[in-house]
Amino acid sequence: MDPNSNISQKDFELTERYFEGSMSENEITEFEDRLKKESELEQHLKEQRILLHAIEEQSLKNKLDNFHEEATSSIRILNPQETQNRSSFYSKLAIAASLAIIIGVGGFFLINQPNATEKVFATHFKPDPGLATTMGTSSQYDFYEAMVDYKQENYIKALKKWKALLINNPKNDTLNYFVGVTHLANDNENSAIKYLIPVSQNKTSVFYKDAQLYLGFAYLKAKNIALAKKYFTLNDTKISQEILTDLEN
Amino acid sequence: MQKDTFIQNKNSTQAQIIEAIKNNDETVLHSLYVANYRKVELVILKNNGSIEQAKDIFQEAYITVWKNIKKDSFIPKNETAINGYLYTIAKNKWMDYLRSSEYKKKVSLTNLNQINDSETNDNKSQNESDFDQKLAIAMKAFKDMGEPCKELLTKFYFEKKSMNEIANELSLDSASTRNKKYRCMKKLRELALKTN
Numbered sequence: 001m002d003p004n005s006n007i008s009q010k011d012f013e014l015t016e017r018y019f020e021g022s023m024s025e026n027e028i029t030e031f032e033d034r035l036k037k038e039s040e041l042e043q044h045l046k047e048q049r050i051l052l053h054a055i056e057e058q059s060l061k062n063k064l065d066n067f068h069e070e071a072t073s074s075i076r077i078l079n080p081q082e083t084q085n086r087s088s089f090y091s092k093l094a095i096a097a098s099l100a101i102i103i104g105v106g107g108f109f110l111i112n113q114p115n116a117t118e119k120v121f122a123t124h125f126k127p128d129p130g131l132a133t134t135m136g137t138s139s140q141y142d143f144y145e146a147m148v149d150y151k152q153e154n155y156i157k158a159l160k161k162w163k164a165l166l167i168n169n170p171k172n173d174t175l176n177y178f179v180g181v182t183h184l185a186n187d188n189e190n191s192a193i194k195y196l197i198p199v200s201q202n203k204t205s206v207f208y209k210d211a212q213l214y215l216g217f218a219y220l221k222a223k224n225i226a227l228a229k230k231y232f233t234l235n236d237t238k239i240s241q242e243i244l245t246d247l248e249n
Numbered sequence: 250m251q252k253d254t255f256i257q258n259k260n261s262t263q264a265q266i267i268e269a270i271k272n273n274d275e276t277v278l279h280s281l282y283v284a285n286y287r288k289v290e291l292v293i294l295k296n297n298g299s300i301e302q303a304k305d306i307f308q309e310a311y312i313t314v315w316k317n318i319k320k321d322s323f324i325p326k327n328e329t330a331i332n333g334y335l336y337t338i339a340k341n342k343w344m345d346y347l348r349s350s351e352y353k354k355k356v357s358l359t360n361l362n363q364i365n366d367s368e369t370n371d372n373k374s375q376n377e378s379d380f381d382q383k384l385a386i387a388m389k390a391f392k393d394m395g396e397p398c399k400e401l402l403t404k405f406y407f408e409k410k411s412m413n414e415i416a417n418e419l420s421l422d423s424a425s426t427r428n429k430k431y432r433c434m435k436k437l438r439e440l441a442l443k444t445n
Binding site: 006009012013047050051052053054055056057058059060061062063064067068070071072 | 282286315390407441
Protein backbone atom coordinates (compact mmCIF):
# COMPACT_ATOMS: atom_id res chain seq x y z
CA MET A 1 0.00 0.00 0.00
CA ASP A 2 1.59 3.19 -1.14
CA PRO A 3 0.69 6.09 1.10
CA ASN A 4 1.86 8.41 -1.60
CA SER A 5 -0.75 7.33 -4.10
CA ASN A 6 -2.99 10.33 -3.97
CA ILE A 7 -6.60 10.13 -4.81
CA SER A 8 -7.92 13.16 -6.59
CA GLN A 9 -10.35 15.39 -4.77
CA LYS A 10 -12.97 14.49 -7.32
CA ASP A 11 -12.62 10.77 -6.69
CA PHE A 12 -12.43 11.38 -2.98
CA GLU A 13 -15.78 13.11 -3.05
CA LEU A 14 -17.22 10.33 -5.17
CA THR A 15 -16.26 7.74 -2.60
CA GLU A 16 -17.76 9.95 0.11
CA ARG A 17 -21.06 9.95 -1.70
CA TYR A 18 -20.81 6.22 -2.25
CA PHE A 19 -20.41 5.67 1.48
CA GLU A 20 -23.18 8.09 2.33
CA GLY A 21 -25.55 6.31 -0.01
CA SER A 22 -26.35 9.53 -1.83
CA MET A 23 -25.57 8.20 -5.32
CA SER A 24 -28.20 7.42 -7.90
CA GLU A 25 -28.60 3.91 -9.31
CA ASN A 26 -26.66 4.83 -12.44
CA GLU A 27 -23.90 6.43 -10.50
CA ILE A 28 -23.55 3.36 -8.30
CA THR A 29 -23.28 1.05 -11.30
CA GLU A 30 -20.73 3.31 -12.93
CA PHE A 31 -18.71 3.60 -9.76
CA GLU A 32 -18.72 -0.11 -9.07
CA ASP A 33 -17.55 -0.76 -12.64
CA ARG A 34 -14.62 1.51 -12.02
CA LEU A 35 -13.84 -0.27 -8.77
CA LYS A 36 -13.47 -3.54 -10.66
CA LYS A 37 -11.08 -1.99 -13.16
CA GLU A 38 -9.13 0.45 -11.04
CA SER A 39 -7.35 -1.32 -8.21
CA GLU A 40 -6.11 1.95 -6.76
CA LEU A 41 -9.63 3.21 -6.36
CA GLU A 42 -10.67 -0.02 -4.71
CA GLN A 43 -7.72 0.18 -2.40
CA HIS A 44 -8.66 3.69 -1.50
CA LEU A 45 -12.15 2.56 -0.63
CA LYS A 46 -10.84 -0.07 1.75
CA GLU A 47 -8.54 2.43 3.40
CA GLN A 48 -11.33 4.94 3.67
CA ARG A 49 -13.47 2.46 5.53
CA ILE A 50 -10.79 1.98 8.14
CA LEU A 51 -10.23 5.70 8.49
CA LEU A 52 -13.91 6.44 8.96
CA HIS A 53 -14.19 3.75 11.61
CA ALA A 54 -11.14 5.15 13.33
CA ILE A 55 -12.41 8.70 13.36
CA GLU A 56 -15.75 7.69 14.80
CA GLU A 57 -14.40 5.41 17.46
CA GLN A 58 -11.65 7.76 18.55
CA SER A 59 -14.09 10.67 18.68
CA LEU A 60 -16.35 8.60 20.89
CA LYS A 61 -13.46 7.70 23.17
CA ASN A 62 -12.64 11.36 23.52
CA LYS A 63 -16.17 12.01 24.72
CA LEU A 64 -16.23 9.23 27.28
CA ASP A 65 -14.02 10.96 29.78
CA ASN A 66 -16.35 13.95 29.72
CA PHE A 67 -19.29 11.68 30.38
CA HIS A 68 -17.30 10.06 33.15
CA GLU A 69 -16.84 13.37 34.94
CA GLU A 70 -20.59 13.77 35.12
CA ALA A 71 -21.26 10.18 36.02
CA THR A 72 -18.99 10.44 39.02
CA SER A 73 -19.59 14.00 40.12
CA SER A 74 -20.79 13.77 43.70
CA ILE A 75 -19.22 14.13 47.07
CA ARG A 76 -15.93 12.86 48.43
CA ILE A 77 -14.34 12.74 51.81
CA LEU A 78 -11.64 15.32 52.37
CA ASN A 79 -8.24 13.66 52.44
CA PRO A 80 -5.22 15.14 54.17
CA GLN A 81 -3.43 15.93 50.88
CA GLU A 82 -6.19 18.27 49.85
CA THR A 83 -5.78 20.48 52.87
CA GLN A 84 -2.12 20.98 52.05
CA ASN A 85 -3.01 22.13 48.57
CA ARG A 86 -4.50 25.34 49.88
CA SER A 87 -1.33 27.12 48.86
CA SER A 88 -1.98 26.42 45.20
CA PHE A 89 -5.32 28.21 45.46
CA TYR A 90 -3.39 31.10 46.88
CA SER A 91 -1.07 31.41 43.94
CA LYS A 92 -3.97 31.17 41.52
CA LEU A 93 -5.76 33.86 43.45
CA ALA A 94 -2.67 36.02 43.36
CA ILE A 95 -2.36 35.72 39.61
CA ALA A 96 -6.05 36.41 39.12
CA ALA A 97 -5.85 39.40 41.41
CA SER A 98 -2.87 40.90 39.67
CA LEU A 99 -4.62 40.56 36.34
CA ALA A 100 -7.68 42.13 37.85
CA ILE A 101 -5.65 45.18 38.76
CA ILE A 102 -4.63 45.70 35.16
CA ILE A 103 -8.03 44.95 33.69
CA GLY A 104 -10.32 46.09 36.47
CA VAL A 105 -9.07 49.48 37.45
CA GLY A 106 -9.67 51.02 34.04
CA GLY A 107 -13.31 49.98 33.98
CA PHE A 108 -14.13 51.62 37.22
CA PHE A 109 -14.11 55.16 36.01
CA LEU A 110 -17.17 54.42 33.97
CA ILE A 111 -19.35 53.90 37.04
CA ASN A 112 -20.37 56.77 39.31
CA GLN A 113 -17.08 57.32 41.04
CA PRO A 114 -17.27 54.98 44.06
CA ASN A 115 -15.06 56.04 46.89
CA ALA A 116 -11.50 54.85 47.22
CA THR A 117 -11.94 51.89 49.61
CA GLU A 118 -14.85 50.50 47.66
CA LYS A 119 -12.71 50.67 44.58
CA VAL A 120 -9.83 48.85 46.17
CA PHE A 121 -12.18 46.19 47.52
CA ALA A 122 -13.90 45.66 44.22
CA THR A 123 -10.64 45.55 42.32
CA HIS A 124 -9.03 42.88 44.42
CA PHE A 125 -11.76 40.83 46.05
CA LYS A 126 -12.57 37.35 44.81
CA PRO A 127 -14.50 34.88 46.95
CA ASP A 128 -12.56 31.90 48.22
CA PRO A 129 -12.68 29.25 45.50
CA GLY A 130 -13.75 26.52 47.94
CA LEU A 131 -12.52 22.98 48.25
CA ALA A 132 -12.55 20.22 45.64
CA THR A 133 -15.74 18.21 45.65
CA THR A 134 -15.25 14.73 44.25
CA MET A 135 -16.82 11.36 44.90
CA GLY A 136 -16.61 9.23 48.00
CA THR A 137 -18.25 8.06 51.19
CA SER A 138 -21.09 9.58 53.07
CA SER A 139 -19.62 10.64 56.40
CA GLN A 140 -18.77 14.17 55.28
CA TYR A 141 -21.59 14.36 52.80
CA ASP A 142 -23.28 17.32 54.46
CA PHE A 143 -20.12 19.37 54.42
CA TYR A 144 -19.51 18.79 50.75
CA GLU A 145 -23.10 19.22 49.78
CA ALA A 146 -22.85 22.70 51.23
CA MET A 147 -19.58 23.21 49.37
CA VAL A 148 -21.36 22.50 46.12
CA ASP A 149 -24.02 25.07 47.10
CA TYR A 150 -21.26 27.57 47.88
CA LYS A 151 -19.59 27.07 44.52
CA GLN A 152 -22.89 27.55 42.79
CA GLU A 153 -23.27 30.81 44.73
CA ASN A 154 -26.24 29.50 46.68
CA TYR A 155 -24.84 31.19 49.75
CA ILE A 156 -27.93 31.03 51.92
CA LYS A 157 -28.20 27.27 51.42
CA ALA A 158 -24.51 26.73 52.11
CA LEU A 159 -24.71 28.80 55.29
CA LYS A 160 -27.70 26.89 56.57
CA LYS A 161 -25.97 23.55 56.15
CA TRP A 162 -22.61 24.58 57.54
CA LYS A 163 -24.15 26.38 60.49
CA ALA A 164 -26.10 23.23 61.31
CA LEU A 165 -22.80 21.36 61.47
CA LEU A 166 -21.27 24.10 63.60
CA ILE A 167 -23.78 23.47 66.36
CA ASN A 168 -22.02 20.22 67.22
CA ASN A 169 -18.57 21.41 66.25
CA PRO A 170 -18.45 25.04 67.34
CA LYS A 171 -14.67 25.27 67.32
CA ASN A 172 -14.08 23.56 63.98
CA ASP A 173 -11.86 25.92 62.02
CA THR A 174 -12.89 24.66 58.59
CA LEU A 175 -16.53 25.30 59.33
CA ASN A 176 -15.90 28.68 60.90
CA TYR A 177 -13.70 29.68 57.99
CA PHE A 178 -16.21 28.76 55.32
CA VAL A 179 -19.13 30.28 57.13
CA GLY A 180 -17.02 33.43 57.34
CA VAL A 181 -16.05 33.61 53.68
CA THR A 182 -19.59 32.75 52.62
CA HIS A 183 -20.94 35.65 54.66
CA LEU A 184 -18.39 37.87 52.98
CA ALA A 185 -19.29 36.62 49.50
CA ASN A 186 -22.91 37.24 50.46
CA ASP A 187 -22.17 40.89 51.33
CA ASN A 188 -22.47 40.43 55.05
CA GLU A 189 -19.06 41.54 56.18
CA ASN A 190 -19.99 41.99 59.83
CA SER A 191 -21.01 38.37 60.25
CA ALA A 192 -17.96 37.35 58.26
CA ILE A 193 -15.72 39.09 60.74
CA LYS A 194 -17.32 37.29 63.64
CA TYR A 195 -16.49 33.86 62.19
CA LEU A 196 -13.10 34.64 60.71
CA ILE A 197 -11.54 36.12 63.85
CA PRO A 198 -11.17 32.83 65.79
CA VAL A 199 -9.66 31.18 62.72
CA SER A 200 -7.18 34.02 62.32
CA GLN A 201 -6.05 33.45 65.89
CA ASN A 202 -5.50 29.73 65.46
CA LYS A 203 -1.95 29.35 64.17
CA THR A 204 -2.36 25.60 63.71
CA SER A 205 -5.24 25.97 61.28
CA VAL A 206 -4.74 25.38 57.58
CA PHE A 207 -6.95 28.41 57.04
CA TYR A 208 -4.96 30.68 59.34
CA LYS A 209 -3.42 32.79 56.58
CA ASP A 210 -6.52 32.85 54.43
CA ALA A 211 -8.58 34.02 57.39
CA GLN A 212 -6.24 37.00 57.76
CA LEU A 213 -6.63 37.87 54.11
CA TYR A 214 -10.39 37.69 54.18
CA LEU A 215 -10.58 39.61 57.43
CA GLY A 216 -8.66 42.28 55.62
CA PHE A 217 -11.28 42.26 52.91
CA ALA A 218 -14.14 42.18 55.40
CA TYR A 219 -12.83 45.21 57.29
CA LEU A 220 -12.17 46.97 54.04
CA LYS A 221 -15.78 46.42 53.04
CA ALA A 222 -16.86 47.62 56.46
CA LYS A 223 -14.77 50.73 55.81
CA ASN A 224 -12.59 50.12 58.82
CA ILE A 225 -9.31 50.97 57.11
CA ALA A 226 -7.13 50.66 60.18
CA LEU A 227 -8.16 47.10 60.91
CA ALA A 228 -8.12 46.22 57.22
CA LYS A 229 -4.53 47.37 57.02
CA LYS A 230 -3.69 45.47 60.17
CA TYR A 231 -4.85 42.18 58.70
CA PHE A 232 -3.37 42.72 55.27
CA THR A 233 -0.06 43.47 56.96
CA LEU A 234 -0.29 40.32 59.06
CA ASN A 235 -1.17 38.26 56.02
CA ASP A 236 1.79 39.67 54.12
CA THR A 237 1.25 37.83 50.84
CA LYS A 238 1.58 39.29 47.39
CA ILE A 239 -2.10 40.19 47.17
CA SER A 240 -2.10 41.84 50.56
CA GLN A 241 0.98 43.84 49.68
CA GLU A 242 -0.59 45.06 46.48
CA ILE A 243 -3.74 46.06 48.31
CA LEU A 244 -1.73 47.92 50.94
CA THR A 245 0.08 49.77 48.17
CA ASP A 246 -3.24 50.65 46.59
CA LEU A 247 -4.58 51.86 49.90
CA GLU A 248 -1.68 54.26 50.33
CA ASN A 249 -2.74 56.10 47.18
CA MET B 250 -33.35 14.35 14.30
CA GLN B 251 -34.78 14.93 17.75
CA LYS B 252 -32.59 15.61 20.71
CA ASP B 253 -34.88 14.36 23.48
CA THR B 254 -33.48 12.81 26.61
CA PHE B 255 -34.36 9.32 25.57
CA ILE B 256 -33.71 7.78 28.92
CA GLN B 257 -36.70 9.65 30.38
CA ASN B 258 -38.90 9.61 27.34
CA LYS B 259 -40.79 6.35 27.57
CA ASN B 260 -42.53 6.91 24.27
CA SER B 261 -39.35 6.72 22.19
CA THR B 262 -39.64 3.96 19.72
CA GLN B 263 -37.04 1.32 19.25
CA ALA B 264 -36.19 2.83 15.90
CA GLN B 265 -35.63 6.27 17.39
CA ILE B 266 -33.21 4.99 19.99
CA ILE B 267 -31.20 2.97 17.53
CA GLU B 268 -31.17 5.87 15.09
CA ALA B 269 -29.93 8.24 17.79
CA ILE B 270 -27.06 5.96 18.71
CA LYS B 271 -26.05 5.39 15.11
CA ASN B 272 -26.00 9.14 14.64
CA ASN B 273 -23.87 9.63 17.73
CA ASP B 274 -26.50 11.83 19.32
CA GLU B 275 -24.65 13.46 22.19
CA THR B 276 -27.61 13.56 24.56
CA VAL B 277 -28.41 9.89 24.18
CA LEU B 278 -24.79 8.77 24.39
CA HIS B 279 -24.38 10.90 27.48
CA SER B 280 -27.51 9.54 29.17
CA LEU B 281 -26.52 5.99 28.36
CA TYR B 282 -23.17 6.48 30.06
CA VAL B 283 -24.37 8.33 33.12
CA ALA B 284 -27.34 6.04 33.71
CA ASN B 285 -25.24 2.89 33.73
CA TYR B 286 -21.83 3.66 35.14
CA ARG B 287 -22.52 3.41 38.86
CA LYS B 288 -24.09 -0.02 38.68
CA VAL B 289 -21.11 -1.43 36.81
CA GLU B 290 -18.71 0.30 39.17
CA LEU B 291 -20.42 -1.35 42.08
CA VAL B 292 -20.21 -4.88 40.75
CA ILE B 293 -16.54 -4.46 39.88
CA LEU B 294 -15.63 -2.94 43.24
CA LYS B 295 -17.44 -5.78 44.95
CA ASN B 296 -15.41 -8.26 42.93
CA ASN B 297 -11.87 -7.22 43.73
CA GLY B 298 -11.69 -4.38 41.27
CA SER B 299 -10.49 -0.81 41.70
CA ILE B 300 -12.08 2.47 40.64
CA GLU B 301 -9.61 2.77 37.77
CA GLN B 302 -10.41 -0.72 36.56
CA ALA B 303 -14.13 -0.04 36.81
CA LYS B 304 -13.75 2.99 34.57
CA ASP B 305 -11.65 1.14 31.99
CA ILE B 306 -13.88 -1.92 31.84
CA PHE B 307 -17.01 0.20 31.64
CA GLN B 308 -15.63 2.28 28.80
CA GLU B 309 -14.52 -0.81 26.89
CA ALA B 310 -17.94 -2.36 27.32
CA TYR B 311 -19.61 0.88 26.31
CA ILE B 312 -17.66 1.01 23.05
CA THR B 313 -18.48 -2.63 22.34
CA VAL B 314 -22.19 -1.95 22.80
CA TRP B 315 -21.97 1.11 20.54
CA LYS B 316 -20.20 -0.88 17.82
CA ASN B 317 -22.67 -3.73 18.00
CA ILE B 318 -25.63 -1.42 17.69
CA LYS B 319 -24.03 0.33 14.73
CA LYS B 320 -23.42 -2.86 12.81
CA ASP B 321 -26.80 -4.26 13.78
CA SER B 322 -25.41 -7.24 15.59
CA PHE B 323 -27.38 -6.03 18.59
CA ILE B 324 -30.87 -4.66 18.03
CA PRO B 325 -32.22 -3.41 21.34
CA LYS B 326 -35.97 -3.32 21.92
CA ASN B 327 -35.76 -0.36 24.26
CA GLU B 328 -33.50 1.45 26.72
CA THR B 329 -33.86 -1.21 29.36
CA ALA B 330 -32.51 -3.74 26.90
CA ILE B 331 -29.47 -1.57 26.15
CA ASN B 332 -28.83 -0.99 29.84
CA GLY B 333 -28.98 -4.70 30.54
CA TYR B 334 -26.75 -5.49 27.58
CA LEU B 335 -24.15 -2.94 28.66
CA TYR B 336 -24.16 -4.25 32.20
CA THR B 337 -23.78 -7.85 31.06
CA ILE B 338 -20.91 -7.10 28.72
CA ALA B 339 -19.08 -5.10 31.37
CA LYS B 340 -19.56 -7.79 33.97
CA ASN B 341 -18.37 -10.49 31.57
CA LYS B 342 -15.32 -8.49 30.62
CA TRP B 343 -14.46 -8.18 34.27
CA MET B 344 -14.99 -11.87 34.92
CA ASP B 345 -12.83 -12.69 31.90
CA TYR B 346 -10.10 -10.59 33.36
CA LEU B 347 -10.34 -12.30 36.73
CA ARG B 348 -10.01 -15.66 34.97
CA SER B 349 -7.13 -14.53 32.77
CA SER B 350 -3.55 -15.61 33.21
CA GLU B 351 -2.53 -12.02 33.79
CA TYR B 352 -4.64 -11.80 36.89
CA LYS B 353 -3.82 -15.29 38.04
CA LYS B 354 -0.19 -14.46 38.57
CA LYS B 355 -1.43 -12.64 41.62
CA VAL B 356 -4.01 -15.12 42.82
CA SER B 357 -4.11 -18.89 42.65
CA LEU B 358 -7.28 -20.43 41.25
CA THR B 359 -8.21 -24.03 40.59
CA ASN B 360 -9.76 -23.91 37.12
CA LEU B 361 -6.88 -22.59 35.09
CA ASN B 362 -8.19 -23.83 31.78
CA GLN B 363 -11.69 -22.49 31.87
CA ILE B 364 -11.53 -19.29 29.96
CA ASN B 365 -14.91 -17.93 28.99
CA ASP B 366 -14.57 -16.19 25.65
CA SER B 367 -18.06 -14.77 25.40
CA GLU B 368 -16.92 -11.29 24.45
CA THR B 369 -13.20 -11.75 23.99
CA ASN B 370 -11.33 -11.68 20.72
CA ASP B 371 -10.08 -15.28 20.67
CA ASN B 372 -12.31 -16.38 17.84
CA LYS B 373 -11.46 -13.77 15.28
CA SER B 374 -10.28 -14.67 11.83
CA GLN B 375 -7.03 -13.42 10.39
CA ASN B 376 -8.86 -10.81 8.34
CA GLU B 377 -10.60 -9.45 11.38
CA SER B 378 -7.34 -9.20 13.29
CA ASP B 379 -5.70 -7.36 10.42
CA PHE B 380 -8.56 -4.93 10.37
CA ASP B 381 -8.33 -4.40 14.10
CA GLN B 382 -4.65 -3.72 13.88
CA LYS B 383 -5.05 -1.21 11.08
CA LEU B 384 -7.92 0.36 12.95
CA ALA B 385 -5.82 0.79 16.07
CA ILE B 386 -3.06 2.46 14.09
CA ALA B 387 -5.54 4.74 12.34
CA MET B 388 -7.15 5.67 15.64
CA LYS B 389 -3.82 6.63 17.11
CA ALA B 390 -3.00 8.69 14.04
CA PHE B 391 -6.29 10.53 14.38
CA LYS B 392 -5.75 11.09 18.08
CA ASP B 393 -2.36 12.64 17.37
CA MET B 394 -3.59 14.94 14.65
CA GLY B 395 -3.56 18.70 15.03
CA GLU B 396 -6.70 20.24 16.53
CA PRO B 397 -8.08 22.01 13.44
CA CYS B 398 -8.19 18.85 11.33
CA LYS B 399 -9.29 16.72 14.24
CA GLU B 400 -12.17 19.06 15.00
CA LEU B 401 -13.21 19.28 11.38
CA LEU B 402 -13.20 15.55 10.81
CA THR B 403 -15.05 14.98 14.10
CA LYS B 404 -17.80 17.32 12.95
CA PHE B 405 -18.14 15.52 9.62
CA TYR B 406 -17.79 11.93 10.60
CA PHE B 407 -18.79 11.70 14.24
CA GLU B 408 -21.31 14.48 14.71
CA LYS B 409 -22.41 13.93 11.13
CA LYS B 410 -23.13 17.58 10.53
CA SER B 411 -23.85 18.78 7.03
CA MET B 412 -21.39 20.66 4.87
CA ASN B 413 -23.39 23.85 5.26
CA GLU B 414 -23.63 23.58 9.02
CA ILE B 415 -19.92 23.10 9.31
CA ALA B 416 -19.17 25.87 6.84
CA ASN B 417 -21.24 28.19 9.02
CA GLU B 418 -19.51 27.13 12.20
CA LEU B 419 -16.14 27.81 10.66
CA SER B 420 -17.28 30.99 8.94
CA LEU B 421 -16.20 29.63 5.57
CA ASP B 422 -17.94 28.94 2.30
CA SER B 423 -18.80 25.41 1.22
CA ALA B 424 -15.98 25.12 -1.29
CA SER B 425 -13.31 25.99 1.27
CA THR B 426 -14.83 23.60 3.78
CA ARG B 427 -14.86 20.84 1.19
CA ASN B 428 -11.23 21.49 0.35
CA LYS B 429 -10.26 21.46 4.01
CA LYS B 430 -11.97 18.11 4.47
CA TYR B 431 -10.09 16.66 1.52
CA ARG B 432 -6.75 17.94 2.80
CA CYS B 433 -7.33 16.74 6.34
CA MET B 434 -8.33 13.28 5.17
CA LYS B 435 -5.27 13.17 2.95
CA LYS B 436 -3.11 14.01 5.94
CA LEU B 437 -4.78 11.40 8.07
CA ARG B 438 -4.33 8.79 5.38
CA GLU B 439 -0.62 9.50 5.19
CA LEU B 440 -0.22 9.30 8.95
CA ALA B 441 -2.37 6.24 9.43
CA LEU B 442 -1.32 4.04 6.59
CA LYS B 443 2.42 4.59 6.74
CA THR B 444 3.28 1.22 8.16
CA ASN B 445 1.57 -0.73 5.42
